[in-house]
Amino acid sequence: MAALTEEEIHAYNEAVLARIRQLCARRGSSITKLEKALGYGNGTVSGWNKAKKKAPYDRIEAIAAYLGVPTVGLTGEERPAPPEGSRPGQAEVLRWVRSAGKEELLELISAAALRLKEL
Numbered sequence: 001m002a003a004l005t006e007e008e009i010h011a012y013n014e015a016v017l018a019r020i021r022q023l024c025a026r027r028g029s030s031i032t033k034l035e036k037a038l039g040y041g042n043g044t045v046s047g048w049n050k051a052k053k054k055a056p057y058d059r060i061e062a063i064a065a066y067l068g069v070p071t072v073g074l075t076g077e078e079r080p081a082p083p084e085g086s087r088p089g090q091a092e093v094l095r096w097v098r099s100a101g102k103e104e105l106l107e108l109i110s111a112a113a114l115r116l117k118e119l
Contacts, residue, residue, distance in 0.1 A: 006052060009051070010049070012055075012075075013048040013049055013051055013055050015076065016074050017046070017049055019073065019074045020063060020067070023067045027067075031046045032046070034063065038059075038063065038066055040059070044059075045059070045063070057071075057075075060074050061092075062094060065092075065095050065098075
């Protein structure tokens, strides 16, 4: 597979950004608020239009999960499933957290607090 040209990367990133802007606007939000909610630095996502590399797929997955849309809805492309037994990405964790019940969330918080003490 040939490497993408700078123009192709720019077009891809612009298309992803346009979809993100549109979804944020529908929610009465903005990319700046989205960046803050996901813990990204200010300008991280909005700066993709100036990047020389494609927007990181793991970030796109997390944004899609946050906005409640499939990743393909932002990228326009499918991605193969991760290998069996691999660790979940941020997007999968966010989806689980949003669907978890109170007891599951309390268990997660307790486990995270214990892990932080170990670090």
